[in-house]
Amino acid sequence: MTVVDEGLRLETSQHPDHETARDVVSEAIEAGALVTVVGRCTVDYEGRASSTLGPGERLVMLKPDGAALVHTDEGQQPVNWQPPDCEHEATLVDGRLLVESHRETPEEHLAVSFESVLEVSAYGLTDERDLSLEGTEEDLRQRILDDPTLIETGFVPLATERQTPAGAVDIYGEDGDGRAVAVELKRRRVGPDAVGQLGRYVDAMDRDLHADTDVRGILVAPSVTDRASRLLAERGLEFVPLTPTGAAECDT
Amino acid sequence: MTVVDEGLRLETSQHPDHETARDVVSEAIEAGALVTVVGRCTVDYEGRASSTLGPGERLVMLKPDGAALVHTDEGQQPVNWQPPDCEHEATLVDGRLLVESHRETPEEHLAVSFESVLEVSAYGLTDERDLSLEGTEEDLRQRILDDPTLIETGFVPLATERQTPAGAVDIYGEDGDGRAVAVELKRRRVGPDAVGQLGRYVDAMDRDLHADTDVRGILVAPSVTDRASRLLAERGLEFVPLTPTGAAECDT
DNA sequence: CGATGGATATCGCAC
DNA sequence: GTGCGATGTCCATCG
Numbered sequence: 001m002t003v004v005d006e007g008l009r010l011e012t013s014q015h016p017d018h019e020t021a022r023d024v025v026s027e028a029i030e031a032g033a034l035v036t037v038v039g040r041c042t043v044d045y046e047g048r049a050s051s052t053l054g055p056g057e058r059l060v061m062l063k064p065d066g067a068a069l070v071h072t073d074e075g076q077q078p079v080n081w082q083p084p085d086c087e088h089e090a091t092l093v094d095g096r097l098l099v100e101s102h103r104e105t106p107e108e109h110l111a112v113s114f115e116s117v118l119e120v121s122a123y124g125l126t127d128e129r130d131l132s133l134e135g136t137e138e139d140l141r142q143r144i145l146d147d148p149t150l151i152e153t154g155f156v157p158l159a160t161e162r163q164t165p166a167g168a169v170d171i172y173g174e175d176g177d178g179r180a181v182a183v184e185l186k187r188r189r190v191g192p193d194a195v196g197q198l199g200r201y202v203d204a205m206d207r208d209l210h211a212d213t214d215v216r217g218i219l220v221a222p223s224v225t226d227r228a229s230r231l232l233a234e235r236g237l238e239f240v241p242l243t244p245t246g247a248a249e250c251d252t
Numbered sequence: 253m254t255v256v257d258e259g260l261r262l263e264t265s266q267h268p269d270h271e272t273a274r275d276v277v278s279e280a281i282e283a284g285a286l287v288t289v290v291g292r293c294t295v296d297y298e299g300r301a302s303s304t305l306g307p308g309e310r311l312v313m314l315k316p317d318g319a320a321l322v323h324t325d326e327g328q329q330p331v332n333w334q335p336p337d338c339e340h341e342a343t344l345v346d347g348r349l350l351v352e353s354h355r356e357t358p359e360e361h362l363a364v365s366f367e368s369v370l371e372v373s374a375y376g377l378t379d380e381r382d383l384s385l386e387g388t389e390e391d392l393r394q395r396i397l398d399d400p401t402l403i404e405t406g407f408v409p410l411a412t413e414r415q416t417p418a419g420a421v422d423i424y425g426e427d428g429d430g431r432a433v434a435v436e437l438k439r440r441r442v443g444p445d446a447v448g449q450l451g452r453y454v455d456a457m458d459r460d461l462h463a464d465t466d467v468r469g470i471l472v473a474p475s476v477t478d479r480a481s482r483l484l485a486e487r488g489l490e491f492v493p494l495t496p497t498g499a500a501e502c503d504t
Numbered sequence: 505c506g507a508t509g510g511a512t513a514t515c516g517c518a519c
Numbered sequence: 520g521t522g523c524g525a526t527g528t529c530c531a532t533c534g
Contacts, residue, residue, distance in 0.1 A: 010290075010370050014262060034311065034325050036288065038262075038375050048440070048512040049387030049496075056379035059286065059313070065326045073286050073377040074317040076335050077529060080383075083328050083514075105520085108512075118262050123290050123370060125325040127308035131332075135301030137525065161518095166444065166479070167523065168518090187525085188300070191508065192418065196448030197524085200483070225507060227418070231452070244301075300527040329514060335529075357505085360527080389510065413533095419508065420533095439511085443523065449509085477522060 012121045018097045021117045025062070025090035025099065028122030035062040035088075037099060039117040043070055043080045047108025053079060060099060060112050062088045068101040068110055082110045137187045140220065140244040141170060144183070148173070151183065151218060151240055166204035167197075179213055180205065186221035187244050194219060195231040202237065263374045270349045273369045277314070277342035277351065280374030287314040287340075289351060291369035295322055295332045299360025305331060312351060312364050314340045320353040320362055334362045389439045392472065392496040393422060396435070400425070403435065403470060403492055418456035419449075431465055432457065438473035439496050446471060447483040454489065 011033075013024055021037065028035045037060045043053040053070075058079070061069040068082040086103040097114040141160065148155045154176025162172035164182075171183035182205055184198040202217035209215065217237040224232070224239055232239055263285075265276055273289065280287045289312045295305040305322075310331070313321040320334040334353040338360075341352045349366040393412065400407045406428025414424035416434075423435035434457055436450040454469035461467065469489040476484070476491055484491055 010266060012264060012266065012371065014264060034323075036311070038373075038377075045512075049385060051383055051385040051512080053384070054380060054382045056381065057375075057377040058379060059288075059375065059377070061311070061323065063323075063325055063327075067326075067328045069323075069328065071286075071313065071315075071321075072379040072381055073315055074319070074336065074379070074381065075315075075530085076319045076321065076333055077511095077513090079381065081328060081512080083512090084326070106512090118375060119264065119373065121290075121371065121373070123309075123311065125290070125309040125311070127310060127324040127326070128306060129308065129324055129326065129331065131303055131305045133301060133303040133527080135527075166483075188527090189506095192452060193445060193448070193509085196445070196452065200444060200448065227507080231418075297527075303527080327515085329526095329528090333527085335527095358527095385512080387512075441521095445524085479522080 009124045010122070012119065014119050016117055016120055018092060018095055018114065018117065021097045021114070021120045022090045022092050024120045024122060025097070029062060029064075029088045029090065031122070031124070032064040033122040033124050034064060035123075036060065036119075036121045037062075037097070037112075037114070037117060038119045039097075040115040041112050042115075044111045044113075045080050045109070047110075048106055051080065055115060057118070058112075062099070062101070066101075066103070068099075070110075070112060080110060080112075082108060086110075135187065135244045137170075137185050137244065140185050140187055140242065143242070143244065143246065144171060144185075144220070150242055151181075151220070152176075155181065164201050164204040165208060166200040169201045169205070175216060180209060180211065180215045181218060182215055183218045183220055186219070188221065189223045189225065190219065190221045190228055191225050192228050192231055194221065195228050195235065195237065198237055199231075199235050202235075261376045265372045266370070268369055268372055270344060270347055270366065270369065273349045273366070273372045274342045274344050276372045276374060277349070281314060281316075281340045281342065283374070283376070284316040285374040285376050286316060287375075288312065288371075288373045289314075289349070289364075289366070289369060290371045291349075292367040293364050294367075296363045296365075297332050297361070299362075300358055303332065307367060309370070310364075314351070314353070318353075318355070320351075322362075322364060332362060332364075334360060338362075387439065387496045389422075389437050389496065392437050392439055392494065395494070395496065395498065396423060396437075396472070402494055403433075403472070404428075407433065416453050416456040416460060418452040421453045421457070427468060432461060432463065432467045433470060434467055435470045435472055438471070440473065441475045441477065442471065442473045442480055443477050444480050444483055446473065447480050447487065447489065450489055451483075451487050454487075 070080040318338040321330040322332040
């Protein structure tokens, strides 16, 4: 049974035979629609890695931008996928619907072979995609630039994203004694990796500036793990607790 | 128009009114089905961060394990989402379908308010989820354990995931001179972060073993970036090019 | 629970 | 294109 909406906004087939499913998927891809295929299938992937997935019931989503997703009934992440800019294709192989998605650079191929198809749908969607997100690292940076004393009294920001041989420092500035300060921002509780990152910047600036006094490194985050705290101490780096939003700050 | 499959495997409504949509979604959630709702909607999220998304046409997926996904026509990633173990709910507010997903620890809430509903579907899915994946870091480890000379002649692996105060070393072993070796594995080309990670392990082992000779650190990956290569040299660490699969290896 | 690090991570930006 | 770092990263594993 197939229902076709006016203006190709929606086309759905329940329990289509494989040939009908192939036709609906092919035409929908051609028309730039978003397609979902639900049914029992196997999945093979080959590319940066390779995988096989035995028979099971899944939902396959093909987006008009070339992305493909294979979702099971569990997990936020798809069990298999292709990134955008792939070419989708629907064919019949041995009388069965085969959905493939392929790209080059890197060479990657995804193949979904259906044993049975519960439903095929095609949606003509339009979206402005104007997501507004708050509580990011960018918000934390702005909070500090608006009130540098949140770092410490006398701190003066001089640059953001200042380049060093090791990468860009989130905020570069001077403390009340005129000493250079590198600030690394994290929107959430940090582990050892963030300490390593800050350490690399401070080392690079020490080398680069070859001043008489070492550069101070300050990690700014809501909180820090034990191991990271120990690493900070070992490397003579500092920590200032601060959240992106001004919410209650954790201890440590 | 609504179609109900035998055994509740499939229920689909095209252009349902909001009350019908609410009923279908509610009953499907209750029944443990996977639900998709396609239509024009706005999305509000509040939790670890917060976001708002203006009107647009999207596909909302509610999984029986509590995960929720809001997909636009672009991108591999959902524009909004909730992780598994959330509670889904469908209600009518001012005559409009409102789909909400909520969890605690951390407190997070997602609300999708529909202006219009193109289609609602509920699928009863079962999946064994027996994904077999190759080309992972684990494969790289096994490759080395099978033939330790891939690292160098005389290398003897003694332990995997050996704990240090800085974390677990992928492979711990000895070289032909009986000197301790820490091996860090990466399945793909590495940047500065991997060098920092290996450096932390080597430093920790130097401290921990306080032997007369320093611990050797070897990074194993298909290739390495310039900056990472420089960092390796600075810290006296080594690099061995190797892929998880035995594919052709890149230079440097 | 939190901590830690992998991932076919994806994504965006700068070079 | 590659390099680099952020992400409401997610996720499995381990303590």
